[in-house]
Amino acid sequence: MTVDAPPSWATTIPHEPGVAKPDPILVVDGVNRRFGGLLAVDVGHLEVQRGAITALIGPNGAGKTTLFNLLTGFDNPDSGSWRFAERDLSGVPAHRVAHHGMVRTFQLTKSLALLTVMENMKLGATRQRGERFWGALLRPLWRGQEKEIEERADALLERFKLSHVRDEFAGALSGGQRKLLEMARALMVQPELVMLDEPMAGVNPALKQSLLSHVKQLRTEGMTVLFVEHDMDVVYDISDWVVVLAQGRVIAEGPPAAIGANPKVIDAYLGTHFAEGGGEALGELGPDERLEVDQVGLGEPLTPGGAADA
Ligand SMILES: Nc1ncnc2c1ncn2[C@@H]1O[C@H](COP(=O)(O)OP(=O)(O)O)[C@@H](O)[C@H]1O
Ligand SMILES: [Mg+2]
DSSP: OOOOOOOHHHHHSOOSTTOOOSSEEEEEEEEEEEETTEEEEEEEEEEEETTSEEEEEOOTTSSHHHHHHHHTTSSOOSEEEEEETTEEOTTOOHHHHHHTTEEEOOSSOOOOTTSBHHHHHHHHHHHHHHHHHOSGGGHHHHHHHHHHHHHHHHHHHHHTTOGGGTTSBGGGSOHHHHHHHHHHHHGGGOOSEEEEESTTTTOOHHHHHHHHHHHHHHHHTTOEEEEEOOOHHHHHHHOSEEEEEETTEEEEEEOHHHHHTOHHHIIIIIIHHHHTTOSSOOOOOOGGGGGGGGGGTOSOOOOTTTTTOO
């Protein structure tokens, strides 16, 4: 495991929950989400540094996926607001959030099994473009867009080594290939911020290395990454900054080395995490199972109050 030196901002700002970052792309204020009697998310203030890789860690049920759902418009908070790239995105629905440059993947892959890999890729982009260009008057322009979209998709498939399965049904891919497809598809909107919910969970070690280098590459290209991860080796390896969530709250923040040594974190997370016998891929199948096709913009976002609860 090679650990890159932390960026200078990470060593100069205080290592405390809610600390201001020098150049935040995302600023969250007072976001609460209640499910019945459970306060699943209770984030007072959180800033995500632009151009950095930030890991969001915490025990199962800490509220990580729920926070992702809220920030990306798949769920609505009971209170709170957030700004992404200087724009208030609170209350903006999922497909428009992606359009503004903030895109997420799911803990469980959501590729559409009965569509081909290429069709999945196109869906990652067409909904946004379609809305802008759907008018019959602009039909020729739309066709031009489609060609450009297909070229972009092919370039991404090449980069993620999926070109050879371009015309296969997504359902025929291995679990690892679906993870790659999901990341590739997220990039179709040319996002500024990519939010990855357990991108490495359940993939074999070789593919994990490949996913890791893809995530680092996003940062090299100037994108910001916020990712949920249980495997602390992965967190140490690729993150510039770590945010620890427990019972919905940010209980610690800092560069990876400082986080690993923080007694609060060891208590709240690492202790229980390792006591449970887990090293990696401990992510439970969370409520985001219900979101199904929403990621590609075909469905309606979850209604507040968790109406879809079984
Ligand atoms: N739609 C929902 N309805 C009821 N409870 C939910 C719902 N979504 C999440 N929860 C609960 O909120 C808490 C946080 O869940 P989640 O965000 O999935 O945690 P994490 O991703 O950190 O494991 C858990 O206790 C979970 O059971
Ligand atoms: Mg989760």
